[in-house]
Amino acid sequence: MEIEEIRRAALRALVPPPRLQLSDWIEAEISLPDGVSAQPGPVRLWPFQREIADAIGDPLIERVTLIKPVRVGFTTMLTSAVASFVANDPSQILCLLPTEADARDYVVSDVEPIFAASDAVSAAMSEDGEDAGRNTLLSRRFPGGSLKVVAAKAPRNLRRHNVRVLFIDEADGMETTAEGSPIVLAERRTFSFPDRKIVMGSTPVFEETSHVLRAYAKSDARVFEVPCPSCGAFTEIEWGHIVWDEGQPGTARFRCPHCEDEIEERHKAAMVAQGAWRATRPEVEGHAGFRLNALVSLHANAAWGKLAAEFIESKDDPTTLQTFVNTILGQGWRGEGDELDDSELASRAEPFALDNLPEEVLAISAGADVQHDRIEVTLVGWSREDVAFVLGHVVVWGQWDDAETWQELDEVLRMRWKHPLGGTLGIDATVIDAGDGSTMGAVMDFCGPRGRRKVLAGKGVAGTRPMIEPSKSKRKGHARLWLVGVDGIKTTLFNRIARVGSVRFSESLPPSWYEQLASERLVVRYVRGQPVRRFERIPGRRAETLDCTVYAWAARQVVHVNWDERAGQLRSGAADRPKAKNVIRSAWMAR
Numbered sequence: 001m002e003i004e005e006i007r008r009a010a011l012r013a014l015v016p017p018p019r020l021q022l023s024d025w026i027e028a029e030i031s032l033p034d035g036v037s038a039q040p041g042p043v044r045l046w047p048f049q050r051e052i053a054d055a056i057g058d059p060l061i062e063r064v065t066l067i068k069p070v071r072v073g074f075t076t077m078l079t080s081a082v083a084s085f086v087a088n089d090p091s092q093i094l095c096l097l098p099t100e101a102d103a104r105d106y107v108v109s110d111v112e113p114i115f116a117a118s119d120a121v122s123a124a125m126s127e128d129g130e131d132a133g134r135n136t137l138l139s140r141r142f143p144g145g146s147l148k149v150v151a152a153k154a155p156r157n158l159r160r161h162n163v164r165v166l167f168i169d170e171a172d173g174m175e176t177t178a179e180g181s182p183i184v185l186a187e188r189r190t191f192s193f194p195d196r197k198i199v200m201g202s203t204p205v206f207e208e209t210s211h212v213l214r215a216y217a218k219s220d221a222r223v224f225e226v227p228c229p230s231c232g233a234f235t236e237i238e239w240g241h242i243v244w245d246e247g248q249p250g251t252a253r254f255r256c257p258h259c260e261d262e263i264e265e266r267h268k269a270a271m272v273a274q275g276a277w278r279a280t281r282p283e284v285e286g287h288a289g290f291r292l293n294a295l296v297s298l299h300a301n302a303a304w305g306k307l308a309a310e311f312i313e314s315k316d317d318p319t320t321l322q323t324f325v326n327t328i329l330g331q332g333w334r335g336e337g338d339e340l341d342d343s344e345l346a347s348r349a350e351p352f353a354l355d356n357l358p359e360e361v362l363a364i365s366a367g368a369d370v371q372h373d374r375i376e377v378t379l380v381g382w383s384r385e386d387v388a389f390v391l392g393h394v395v396v397w398g399q400w401d402d403a404e405t406w407q408e409l410d411e412v413l414r415m416r417w418k419h420p421l422g423g424t425l426g427i428d429a430t431v432i433d434a435g436d437g438s439t440m441g442a443v444m445d446f447c448g449p450r451g452r453r454k455v456l457a458g459k460g461v462a463g464t465r466p467m468i469e470p471s472k473s474k475r476k477g478h479a480r481l482w483l484v485g486v487d488g489i490k491t492t493l494f495n496r497i498a499r500v501g502s503v504r505f506s507e508s509l510p511p512s513w514y515e516q517l518a519s520e521r522l523v524v525r526y527v528r529g530q531p532v533r534r535f536e537r538i539p540g541r542r543a544e545t546l547d548c549t550v551y552a553w554a555a556r557q558v559v560h561v562n563w564d565e566r567a568g569q570l571r572s573g574a575a576d577r578p579k580a581k582n583v584i585r586s587a588w589m590a591r
Helices: 003-014 022-029 047-057 074-088 100-116 119-124 182-188 211-217 265-273 304-314 318-327 342-346 403-413 440-453 486-498 511-517 544-556 563-572
Strands: 063-067 092-097 139-142 145-151 165-169 197-202 222-227 242-245 248-255 276-279 287-291 363-370 374-382 388-397 416-418 424-426 429-433 455-461 468-470 481-485 503-505 520-527 530-537
Touching: 022 047, 022 074, 022 119, 047 063, 047 074, 047 265, 047 287, 063 211, 074 092, 074 100, 074 119, 074 145, 074 165, 074 197, 092 100, 092 182, 100 119, 100 145, 165 182, 197 211, 211 287, 222 265, 242 304, 248 265, 248 304, 265 304, 304 318, 318 486, 342 511, 363 424, 363 544, 374 403, 374 544, 388 403, 388 544, 403 440, 429 440, 429 544, 440 455, 455 544, 481 486, 481 544, 486 503, 486 520, 486 530, 486 544, 511 544
Parallel strands: 063 197, 063 287, 092 145, 092 165, 165 197, 222 287, 363 429, 388 503, 429 455, 455 481
Antiparallel strands: 139 145, 222 276, 242 248, 363 374, 374 388, 416 424, 468 481, 520 530
């Protein structure tokens, strides 16, 4: 007998007496309190959610994988499934989320209110037992089991737990750590249980490195198909099936690929109600995989017309288009512009510069890279449509530990340039690289007194990080260090450059500037057996201007401009007048 047959026979022996399907139990026991859902009250699962829930509750299915967009109610269903194990099948349960903040937010915003709203779960989670004093926000014990919510960024948390039930949410937000993939580490904690359950759900991010796409490819790969009201043929609704009148996204409708009839939005609810899941790899047993997109969601904000409007708004910017592809279509993104061609970029140069500003430029950010014998600065202008204009590049020659070098840099950062609207424009924010250990102190000392001018000390950090965020630690008497998510910015920059017109270049930039901008390429490497996207330096190339541009991009994130007000100030010259100093009058002066 095959090993898999032996395992399944053992599972059948372990199957508990028949009880409600998980979908029925959820609808009978789970309510959403105010503040958790826009529609509080008893949960009513949508047709496509029921089979997913029942697969999670089926003891003969070891793994469930869900490729999910937003607006399909996965978090509520996941939390309800956790609640079912607590109330009906007490076990050691582990929920794995990307970060500590995600874990805490999940417990506070979803687990606690949903559990509290169910009498069955509340009774099971009663703190009257001897272990009540050991309960914490992220770790709870109950008769017959425990619930722990753990962050993937802290792999040491995974060593201490052996669990039968593992829930993994937003798997594509999890990065490989020094100990390897947190997903693999978590799955190893289930090995000692023949009746284990592993549930993974995630919005896919990058096609080449997606955890959830790889897991789905190993499953029975189910798709949700709906019948056409005209011909009755079943189809998985895809974005290519959605059409609308030119310039009128509100007219979006479904064109059946079989009969080519166009079906209006008002028929969607009935189509989804009659829909069914179809396994495209039925030979796979024990691993149920589900692929969804938001086109079948019955949320009002997932109407085809609204989604068409979102697509029109996002399609011209690769960054926003990727968000649409990931979160609405539930598809992985295959990046464009993974390697730049410096000669092609140089051919795009346009006749503008710092002393010849384009009228569209209403804000300027700067990024500075500190070398031992010079400081290089790239200045980027921004339009109200967020088009980036690389205006120029300045090199301040001098030793990094020489006060005169920093004085000259300060003069550069204080410069203003004549604007076509009439006034002058200066630099709104600057990020200076403080990542070099030897120069960090000098950078921090320079930025500290200039914080109100938004002259910030930045340090590049790899991985999935915000474009810029303040460090949690702050040394007394020093500037706060800002952490710059360089991988995310480079991905955005490369994608934007791939679309001509999204990033524009000044004719004042020398050929070496473009060579350094194109000094890295995006590659996929395997780290501890897991594919990881990362930027690598092309041998023999310097990267100062790429670093400067990345830091200028980070500086843009802290610039908040009222575009109409800025344009009015330039026309009137108000931006050139010195600001009045605040005067605090003492109450004693009135005596």
